[in-house]
Amino acid sequence: MSGSAPVLDRLPGDRRYWFLALGVLLLAWPFLFGSFWARIGLGALMWIGLAQSWNMIGGYAGYLDFGHGAYFGIGGFAAGIAMVQFGYPFVVGFALAIVVAAVLAYLVAVPTLRLTGAYFAIATWALAESIKQAALILEITGGTFGLSLPRSPDTFIGIAVPFAISETFFYYVMLLLCAATMLVTYVLFERHEFGYRVKALRDDQDAAESLGIDTTRVKRQVYVLSCVVAAVFGSVYAWYIVFIHPNDILAPIVTDRMVIMALLGGLGTLTGPIFGGLLVFLLQRLSSVFLGSSTFYLPLIGTLIMITVLFAPSGIIGILRGEIGRDDVRKNLKELGEKFDLL
Amino acid sequence: MSDGDTILKTTDLTKRFGALTANDEISLAVERGEIRGIIGPNGSGKTTFFNTVTGFYEPDGGSVHFNGEEVTGWEPHRLARRGLGRTFQIVSPFKNMTVRQNMLAVQTDDGRSREEKRERVGEILEFLEIDHIADNEARGMSGGQQKLLELGRVLMLDPELVMLDEPAAGVNPALEERIMDHIHELNDEGTTFVVIEHDMHVMKTLADTVSVFDSGRHIAQGDFEEVSQNEDVRKAYLGGTTAEDDEVPV
Numbered sequence: 223m224s225g226s227a228p229v230l231d232r233l234p235g236d237r238r239y240w241f242l243a244l245g246v247l248l249l250a251w252p253f254l255f256g257s258f259w260a261r262i263g264l265g266a267l268m269w270i271g272l273a274q275s276w277n278m279i280g281g282y283a284g285y286l287d288f289g290h291g292a293y294f295g296i297g298g299f300a301a302g303i304a305m306v307q308f309g310y311p312f313v314v315g316f317a318l319a320i321v322v323a324a325v326l327a328y329l330v331a332v333p334t335l336r337l338t339g340a341y342f343a344i345a346t347w348a349l350a351e352s353i354k355q356a357a358l359i360l361e362i363t364g365g366t367f368g369l370s371l372p373r374s375p376d377t378f379i380g381i382a383v384p385f386a387i388s389e390t391f392f393y394y395v396m397l398l399l400c401a402a403t404m405l406v407t408y409v410l411f412e413r414h415e416f417g418y419r420v421k422a423l424r425d426d427q428d429a430a431e432s433l434g435i436d437t438t439r440v441k442r443q444v445y446v447l448s449c450v451v452a453a454v455f456g457s458v459y460a461w462y463i464v465f466i467h468p469n470d471i472l473a474p475i476v477t478d479r480m481v482i483m484a485l486l487g488g489l490g491t492l493t494g495p496i497f498g499g500l501l502v503f504l505l506q507r508l509s510s511v512f513l514g515s516s517t518f519y520l521p522l523i524g525t526l527i528m529i530t531v532l533f534a535p536s537g538i539i540g541i542l543r544g545e546i547g548r549d550d551v552r553k554n555l556k557e558l559g560e561k562f563d564l565l
Numbered sequence: 566m567s568d569g570d571t572i573l574k575t576t577d578l579t580k581r582f583g584a585l586t587a588n589d590e591i592s593l594a595v596e597r598g599e600i601r602g603i604i605g606p607n608g609s610g611k612t613t614f615f616n617t618v619t620g621f622y623e624p625d626g627g628s629v630h631f632n633g634e635e636v637t638g639w640e641p642h643r644l645a646r647r648g649l650g651r652t653f654q655i656v657s658p659f660k661n662m663t664v665r666q667n668m669l670a671v672q673t674d675d676g677r678s679r680e681e682k683r684e685r686v687g688e689i690l691e692f693l694e695i696d697h698i699a700d701n702e703a704r705g706m707s708g709g710q711q712k713l714l715e716l717g718r719v720l721m722l723d724p725e726l727v728m729l730d731e732p733a734a735g736v737n738p739a740l741e742e743r744i745m746d747h748i749h750e751l752n753d754e755g756t757t758f759v760v761i762e763h764d765m766h767v768m769k770t771l772a773d774t775v776s777v778f779d780s781g782r783h784i785a786q787g788d789f790e791e792v793s794q795n796e797d798v799r800k801a802y803l804g805g806t807t808a809e810d811d812e813v814p815v
Contacts, residue, residue, distance in 0.1 A: 415679075418670035422659045428621060429657040431641040432650070433718055434672040490661070 248397055252390040260389040262507060264462070267396040268455055269503045271403045272476075273483035273495035275451035280481065281490035282411050283444045284424035286339065286562045289346030291476030292353045293323050293449040297456025298471045302369040303362055305461075316457050323453030324446055331442040339563035350477065357468035368467030371460060392462040399458060403451055404492070410447075412492055420444055421490070424561070452480075482523055486530055488539030489561065497538040501526075531558060572597040572632060572726050572757050573618070573649075579626035580610075580617045587613040589781040590627065595726070600748065600758045602772030602789075604765075606801055609778040611761045612654060615728050619651050620644050632725065646674045650724035654731050654761075656711040660704035664695065664714055667703055671721035682721075689717045693747060709740035716747065727751075728759045733767045745771055765793075777801065 233240050252260035272294060279287050300322045301315030308314075334345045357363040411417035422430040423437045430437050460466045479502060487498025502523060509518040534540050535554040558564075573595040580588040587610045595601045603611050616622045618629050620641040628637045631649055645651075659667050668686040677685065690696035693713045698706065703714060712732060719727055732748070733741045741764075748758055748771060762768050768775060768789060775792045777785040779801035785792050792798050 415669050415672075415682075418659075418662060418666045419672065421662055422667075422670040425659040425661060426657040428641075429653065429659070430670070431621075432619065432645055432653070433670065434642050434645040434674075434722055435670065436640075436642045436672070 252393050257389045260393040264389065264393040264396040265507070266500055266503045267393070267400040268459060269479065269483060270496050270499035271396070271400040271455050272452060272480050273487065273499040274400075274403050274407055275448045275455070276477075276480035277484040277489065277491075277495045278407065278411065278448035278451070279445050281484050281488075281494070282417065282420045282424065283441060284490075284561050284563065285335070285441070285445070286343040286481075286564075287346050287445075287448075288343045288474075288477055288481070289348075289350035289353075290448070290452055290480055291474065291478075292350035292472060293327065293452040294456035294459070294476050295357070295466075295468065295472035296323050296326065296353065297453030298460035298466045299357060299363050299369070299456075300453070301457035301460045302364075302371050302466050305371050306364075306369050307362055312457075312461050315461070316454070319453045319457035320450055323450045327446040327449035328442065331445045335438070335441045335445060343562075347474070347477075350472070350474065354468050354472035357472055363468065366468075368465060368470075369460075370465050373461070373464055392458070395458055395462075396455075399454060404496075406447075406451075408492055416440070416443075424490070482527060486523075486526060486537050488537035491537075491539045494537050494539045501538070531555065570597050571595065571630075573759070574630040575614075575618060575627060576630075577627035578614070578617060578624055578629065580613050580622055581625045586781050588617060588624075591778075591781075591783045592627075593776055593783055593786075595757060595759055597725075597757055598752070598755060599773045600752055600760065600771055602768045602775040603759065603761045603778060604763070604768060604775060604792075605778030608780075609801070610781040611778050612730060613781075614778070615651060615730055615759075615761065619649060619728065642672070645722055645724075646672070648722065648725040649728070650719035650722045650726070651728040652712075652715045652719060652730055652732065654734070656708065656715055658703035658706065658711045658714050661702070663700050663702055664690065664706070664717075665699045667714055668718055668721050671718055673722055675723065685721065689720045692720075693717050694743070709736040712736055712740070712744060713747075716744070720751075724756065726757045726759065730761045731763065732760065733762060733764050741767065 247254075248263075251263050255263075276287065276290050279285050279290070297319035300319035301312060304310040304315035304318045305312060310318075330346075330349060334342060334349070337345055358366055363369065411420060419430065419435045419440050422433070422435060423440055427437050456471060460471070483498035483502045484495050485498065486501060487496065488494025502519075505519040505522060509522075530537055532554060534545070535558045536543070536545050571594045573593075575591055575593050577590040577592055578588055579586065579590055589610075591610075591614060603614070605611050613622065617624050620636075620639050620643070623638055628635055630636065631644065631647065634647075636644055636647070636649075659670060662670070665686055668689065669682065686699075687696065690699050693716065695710055695713050695717070698710065703711065706714065716727075716729075716732070729748075732744050736744065745767065748760075752758060758771075760768075760771060762771070772789060774786060775789050776783055777792050777795070777798045779797070784797045784801060785795045787795070
């Protein structure tokens with residue numbers, strides 16, 4: 223079977239109880255562990271969601287998108303501009319983020335998705351870099367000064383909330399977004415025929431076309447969807463973090479992290495980005511908290527990537543399934559190269 | 566443009582790659598319900614012809630008519646949904662999906678419900694005798710089973726015309742027999758076939774009419790016996806040898 227079912231099948235007992243226990247733990251998290259861990263939790267949830275958004279185009283469709291982080295920044299700036307420059311409430315900024323990301327992603331998809339492999343990666347990387355440079359010089363984005371967003375302490379969509387907008391509030395917003403992203407991925411990519419068509423074009427585009435699949439259309443749909451998801455997270459992040467700057471939310475490291483998380487977890491799987499996202503995010507946070515250096519985790523991640531690419535190209539999910547081709551490094555590299563059309 | 570019984574017609578179809586003319590003004594008509602074989606030495610333009618007809622290559626000249634409609638330059642998926650199915654020389658199952666998912670990935674315009682589609686998958690897998698591996702990943706299948714899966718996927722299109730590129734290549738004799746039986750059975754039900762095949766035994770038992778390609782040109786057409794005695798065909802295959810007992814190589 224494809225996807226993550228075999229991993230989930232290995233859980234002892236009734237799977238429903240595991241999901242129920244996980245759900246209860248996630249819902250009670252801020253109250254059980256306090257605001258510091260709520261902040262850690264919301265960060266982890268956001269990165270899991272972002273890794274999943276990259277996994278849609280990178281893992282399921284096999285397009286190595288190195289400009290994906292730009293949509294996170296676009297979402298953040300769309301919300302920020304709506305709130306700061308036009309004085310709208312966050313919900314308008316949120317809607318604007320979706321619309322701007324969808325329109326831009328479609329316009330970008332038309333020329334760039336004609337490219338494959340390294341060419342697509344370079345084109346998207348260049349696009350992200352140009353968007354960042356534009357944000358640094360435009361007045362509406364605050365230029366090199368960035369944007370400071372207002373925070374309405376006690377209302378959401380104009381309705382009073384029972385508790386102040388705090389880490390706890392944003393934790394639940396991220397939990398909702400992350401759960402929605404997982405649900406959309408599960409339904410669309412693992413259960414629906416749409417997902418089979420996406421995987422078909424990744425495995426063999428000509429064969430997919432010969433079977434009635436309009437591969438151009440399917441690729442554009444996946445790309446737009448994945449970019450919109452990244453923008454949604456970006457808009458909420460901007461609202462949460464209050465101050466946004468192009469050098470932060472449009473930095474290449476945003477994309478790099480998504481790629482690394484999906485790759486380490488398991489490309490083109492539902493649960494891979496959860497494992498990869500948690501691992502990378504926690505390594506980063508723990509190295510920052512306990513070792514006083516937020517970059518110490520980078521060489522560690524580099525080593526992990528090398529090990530993954532050489533010995534376990536299916537990532538953590540592959541290891542859990544027992545697919546470790548220790549003796550077959552060449553085959554592993556070839557498989558990964560084929561997945562992204564790099565050979 | 567098309568005769569009543571002609572399902573596929575190409576007129577002066579030309580495809581060039583730089584200085585090389587891979588298909589040189591190929592005119593060919595396939596009648597509804599027939600099994601047409603295409604033979605020719607390596608590099609004679611058979612697969613290029615398939616690719617140009619099915620929309621993978623833009624032709625440099627000429628036209629393609631399918632079911633009386635001009636379809637020159639149509640995108641492959643559009644032709645597939647119209648009922649023109651094809652397979653490839655190198656088998657290409659979607660290896661990270663199960664056999665059933667491979668079949669369900671096929672997209673048609675026939676308005677079938679999800680249940681009807683799943684039912685059809687079951688019927689085809691049963692017909693091809695691979696229903697017992699429906700939930701196995703395609704990557705674990707044997708080469709022969711992959712050939713059958715490829716044929717099964719094409720059948721999901723409910724095609725009127727199927728173009729098979731070397732369906733018997735690399736399969737054992739028993740499976741080769743099975744594939745030929747399936748083709749005959751489908752042909753009896755009304756599906757037209759155009760088949761590229763190097764195995765002359767297969768061609769002899771399968772094809773009603775054989776078209777011979779050489780250096781990008783359509784040099785001969787007729788039943789198997791006729792073309793195997795044709796002087797131009799012998800030259801194409803044997804480089805001019807005309808020994809009485811020589812047959813087109815098997």
